[in-house]
Amino acid sequence: MLDSLGIGYSTLxxxxxxSLGLLKLWRTLSDWGFAQRNGCGEVTKMPSYIFGLDILWDFIKATNNNYAIDLVEDWQRKFGRTFQLRLGRKLILTSEPKNFQAILATQFEDFDLGSRNDAAHPMLGDGIFASDGKIWExxxxxxxxxxxxxxIADIAVYEHHVSQLVKCMPVDGSTVDLQDLFYKMTIDSATEFxxxxxxxTLGGRESEASKSFAKNWHIASNGMIIRMRLGPLRWLSNLNRSYTKAIAAVRSFVRDVVQEALEHKELQESNQDEKPPSQSYVFLHELATRTQDEKVLTDQLLNILLAGRDTTAAFLSFxxxxxxxxxxxxxxxRAEVLNFDKRPSFEDLKSMKYLTWVMNETLRLYPLIPLNVRMANKRTVLPTGGGSCGTLPIFISKGQEVMYCAYSAHRLPEVYGQDASEFRPERWENLKPGWAYIPFNGGPRICIGQQFALTxxxxxxxxxxxxxxxxESRDSEPFKELIxxxxxMKNGAKVALTPVQT
Incomplete structure (x- = not known):
């Protein structure tokens, strides 16, 4: 056919x-014009070799040896608060609060979770932390x-598990790793809620099914982290049989819980004349009044369990x-705390000013999500980071990933003072850091369970x-991260506690 038209395959x-070259040239010129119209400046580029595999290797090595945050901080000292690098793929890294505000709020519609959705999907499905657009809404x-x-204000939800926690703390001055206990407490409270x-787990009455779920949860969670770090190569994780089996087991366990809840709901509806026994609030039962879709319920429960367990335990440990x-x-x-009742109410907790300062300062120094990523779903502009002074807007192409570093922003001297790296709760007396403080993210995707976790x-x-x-601290080593x-914390929170003398 081509020969009859006088066109050879090589010509075609x-x-x-x-044609592809011209299309690329047109897109490049179009993007350049867009950047010029918006007054964008060049972004500092971090030198790299072999498509950034050298930087990627350094980052993987730092992550495995628990100094990834220090490495990122070192990069920012060398290349500025906003710069471009390659971690196997091209990234913009920023710690500018103005850029945080744009990504998370004022230009929220320009950014998606990007590859995170696909990386998390096997475990989290279409839940709130692994979706965008209409599904997320x-x-x-x-x-x-x-x-x-x-x-949130129902203190009885917390008291039982905190009492169990206190019983597990040694009173003889011996060393205890509070981080380990906090992770057990929060899995207990999260699963009840x-x-x-x-x-x-704290009460020593953990079933074999629960133990198996906890083991599989650990394997599946670690596998999901690896998928996120692999980027375009995340399909390799499917070759890991232990990961795929753990995913199946975790989802099966929660799906069985969902089925039981739906059967319970049907039974209640069929016996409407009988007054149901009073019981505490159950998240799943309430959710089942809005949807009976098993997959939707399974996805959302896994997403909330992921957020509710790990974040609170890490926060308490820090x-x-x-x-x-x-x-x-x-x-x-402690002087402030002793001014209130043994079982403080929700209003009591809110009125403890110094407690609020301590919690704010902890989340400032150790944000639970120190690094996060968004991907531009269209060409757009971030307000700062370009030019020789780093103050001009920067162009962000469609598909460009932006990594924003809360850890660095939370330690900016011009916001928090020259002692920004120190633990000083009193700084919060008059401090209003704005977008330089995002412990729970911000904008429309601000953490939905923030108040529950804080309470x-x-x-x-x-x-x-x-x-x-x-x-008393029983660990003389400085903080060692575990991301x-x-x-x-890699080394946990090893302390000794002296009980109140009665």
Whole structure:
């Protein structure tokens, strides 16, 4: 056919190549014009070799050896607060609060989660933390009513598990790793709140099914982290049989819980004349009044469990890690706490000013998500980071990933003072950091369970300070990061506690 028209295959190939080249040239010129019209400046480029594989190797090595944040901080000292690098793929890294505001709020519609959705999908499905657009909007609308104040303010939800926690703390002055205990407590409280039945890891009544779920959850979560780091090569994770089996087991466990809840709902509806026994609030039961779709319920429960368990446990661990090294802050906080009842109410917790400062300062120094990524779904502009002074807007092409670093922004001297790296809760007396402080992200995607997490954490802190007179650090080593789904401590929070003398 081509020969009859006098066109050879080689000619056609050159026509295709030329057309693609012209299309690329047109896009390049169009993007250049867009950048010029918006006054954009050049972004500093971090030198690299072999498509950035050298930088990627350095980052992987740093992550495996627990100094990835230090490496990023070192890069920023060398190349500025906003620069371009390659981590196997081209990235813009920024710690500018103005850029945070643009990405998370004022230009929210210009950015998606990008590759994170695909990386997290095997475990989290189409849940709120692994979706964009209409699916995300539907998820948020579905979940938001479950975090109303009357659920968050129900102190009885926390008391049982905090009491179990206190019982597990040694009173003879021996060393305890509070991080380990906090992770057990939050899985117990999260499963009771979400499923209506606690795993009871602290109480020593954990079932074999719960133990198996916890093991598979750990494997699946680590596998999801690896998928996120692999980027375009994430399909390689499917070759790991232990990961794929763990994913299947985790989703099967939660799906069974969902089926039981739906059967329970049907039974209640068929016996409407009988008055149901009074029971505590269960997230799943409430959610099942809005949808009976098993997959939707399974996806959302896994997403909320992921956020509710790890973040609160890490936050509490950092808090007591810091308190154990600052006797003056411990004493001042305990003096405030002892002014309130043994079982403080939600209103009591909110009125504890110094407690709020301590929690804010902990989240400032150790944000639970120190690094995060968004991908531009259209060509757009970020407000700062370009030009020789780094103050001009910068052009962001469609498909460009932007990594924003809360850890660095939370330590900016011009916002927090020259002692920004120090733990000083008093700085919060008059501090208004704006977008330089994003412990729970910001904008439309701000953490939906923020108040629940803060209330559980504050109640736990207060109850521990009521039960123990003093705390002593049993770890002389400086903070050593462990970056998983959230930031935690490689060495844990090893302390000794002195109980109140009765």
């Amino acid at each position: 190939l050159w026509v295709v190549i030329a 539907q998820s948020r609308a579905l979940l938001r009513p479950n975090f109303v104040r009357n659920q 979400l499923f209506g039945r606690s795993f009871n 808090t007591f890690f810091l308190l154990s090294r600052r006797e003056d802050v411990w004493s001042k906080l 559980e954490a504050s109640y736990t802190i207060v109850r521990i300070l009521q039960e123990f007179e003093s705390i 998983g789904l959230t930031l935690s």
